[in-house]
Amino acid sequence: MNKTAIQRILEAIEKGEMKAEDALRSLQDLPFTDIGHTKIDNHRSLRNGYPEVIYGEYKSLQQVVDIFQAMLNKQSNILATRISAEMAAGITAICPTARHNPIARTLFYEHEPLPETESTIVIVTAGTADLPVAEEAKVTALALGNKVSLISDVGVAGIHRLFACIDTIRQARVVIVIAGMEGALASVIAGLVEIPVIAVPTSVGYGASFGGLSALLAMLTSCANGVTVVNIDNGFGAAFAASQINHL
Secondary structure: OOHHHHHHHHHHHHOOOOOHHHHHHHHOOOOEEEOOOOEEEOOHHHHHOOOOOEEOOOOOHHHHHHHHHHHHOOOOOEEEEOOOHHHHHHHHHHOOOOEEEOOOOEEEEOOOOOOOOOOEEEEEEOOHHHHHHHHHHHHHHHHOOOEEEEEOOOOHHHOHHHHOOHHHHHOOOEEEEEEOOOOOHHHHHHOOOOOOEEEEEOOOOOHHHHHHHHHHHHHHOOOOOOEEEOOOOOHHHHHHHHHHHHOO
8 A cells, every 4th residue: 555545545534535444444454464475565655655566586376476466455556576477377367457578577567657757767788688687677667657768788898889879878867787797887887977877787697707796796896986786687676776866
């Protein structure tokens, strides 16, 4: 339940359109709903502006479906990440309007559209192989009510490709830079723009990249000022932070 829903309940009580016991019934699952294997944080949207997000990886199909159904009953937007094709099929069986993005491995149900920001989050990838993480970031940012632009495959191996779109990047409120291999793109972009840069290392690369650890360490030790780094392959975390900046 979000702030808007509670505001409607309070206004209905104030106008005499709702009885106190009906309002209490609507609010009875605050602050959380216990469904046995999971305690769903219904209070989260009141604290940080967006409902709890379902992380599908390592959960069973039944657990994910149970969580989604319980959240669906609360009539709020629902975002699920790291969703397998099997999980997507199970969820869309109970909620056909939920949108599955197989590249991002996300699933989004929009109960009520959020107002879109005027300013933009730009997501930039070093390579095409980074697109799954970029798509996760894009879906997340859109779900949080942001205007989003995605620029892919402009890594340092062909730096001229970046310069062709640098003006678009500079017009953004915040930029998310996603790169594997040596992760150099974040430093390059941070040295060219005056907006916040959130760097996402990916697990793309050959053996010595250590599943994204090399890119992570390179981004953490960037000589460019102000680069913020999230965990390996964490497109969701980068987009959430970017959204908070974009909504300031």
